[in-house]
Amino acid sequence: MTELDFDFLRVLLQRRSGLFLSIEKRYLVESRLGMLCRRRGIAGITALVVQLRTSPASDLEAAVIEAMTTNETLFFRDRMPFDLFRDVVLPEKLTANAESRTLRIWCAAVSTGQEAYSLAMLLDEVADRFAGWTIEILGTDISVEVLDRARQGLYSQFEVQRGLPIQLLLKHFRQEGDKWRLSERIRDMVKLRQHNLLEPNHQLGQFDVIFCRNVLIYFDVPTKARVMAALAERLARNGAFILGAAETVIGITTTLVPDPQHRGIYRDAASSPQARRPTFPTPAETSSAFSSRKIARP
Template sequence: MNPAEYDYLRQFLKSRSGLVLSNEKQYLIESRLLPVARKAGLQSIAALVAKLKEPRETALAESVVEAMTTNESFFYRDKTPFEHFTQMMMPELLKSRASSKKIRIWCAAASTGQEPYTLAMCLKEMERQLVGWRIEILGTDISNEVLDRAKAGTYTQFEVQRGLPIQLLLKYFTQQGESWTIAPELRAMVQWRKFNLLDSFASFGQFDIVFCRNVLIYFDQATKVDILGRISKIMAPDGYLVLGAAETVVGLTDAFKPAPDRRGLYVPAAAIPQAAPRFSALAGAATRV
């Protein structure tokens, strides 16, 4: 792969998915895209680049983007966001949404589904408090392949051992040989949709909670600013944004502010003056589920 071909692929991936690759990632492109090229009957990265330049090669373009997307996920990943969800976000929303009895949650870049299904398990554990409520969970990802896996809800022994407590595994999964499949009632709690974060959010409506974890790290600053700005426009005024441990809104947008004493949790900036007392009151609280 020559420099011109590498530069083309970098620009192609950035424009299609927002993924930013440094000058030292040639090996990554070659290792991931050579199998894509050969599956398409092409013998080299050069041939793949030439094919991608043909305007009608949409299927090949999608395969290239999917091959380069990082799909790392596991149940209860980092633990803290799910403690925030059960101990603070849901109790607060159950109060503020008491009249509508409706809460909408979006998991962006949901990969193979562990994050949305973790939220579904959290909600199932509090189902006595949710009688009569409508809770919507939307999981989106740019990759058809991982969405198909998420919809199936079937995971390997290794995948269910990563972060999932054994009691929840036995309670909500059925073993099938060396695989485990999540219960149908939990699969029914999550809706799935293919979606590119570079596209418009206009059709989504308003969300009370947005999980957008461990995906902004792959974008440049301008793309992060754009995505966060558009998330703020579909967020309820008293909603919650959850980012990954290595991500922040600081220095990127004034639309969100960190929630006091809640690592990785952000709220619309306008909510801070009215909401400050509730954060301090809840700092040591725990909700039984």
């Protein structure tokens, strides 16, 4: 791969996906796109670049973005955001949205679905509290390939061992050979669709809760600011915005500010902070995701 090839790919990936590649990531480009070339019978990365130059916005370009996207995820990743969702966000929404009886949740960059399905399992544990409500959980990702995997809800032994409590594994999964299939009931709670965070999102509507975790770390500062501004526009007044443990809004946007009472939650700066206390406990082993269906009382 020549310097010109690498520069072209860096610009393409940042423009189309927001992914910022430093010079130190050249080895990653060579490794991942080298495999793509072999699968497609392309002579090498230089030949790949030639095809990309002559056929912009092609399926090959989409395949390059797919190959370079990092899809690391696991059930109940980092735990604390899910505890906040269960102990802080759900109780406050139970009160704040009592009249509309609706709850909308967006998991941006959902990858193979573990985050959204973790939230769905949490909601399932408190379904009686939300009987008659319309609960919507949306999971989006730039990668069509990982969304297809998420829809299948089929995970390896390694994947279900990473963060998923044994009680939830036995309750919501069935074994199929050496893999585990998530129940159709939990999968039906989550709607999955392809969406690029760099593209307009107004068609998605407003959300009471937005999870956008461990994706902004791959963007440069201007791209982070652009994405954060777009996401903040989708957050309903007094909604909850949750980032990854290594991410922050400080220096990126003034539209969202840290919740002074609950570390890890960010709020619309225009909304006045309110005291928020948990009103119902759930076992530490529980977790849940996004849905667009009525939750019936068990």
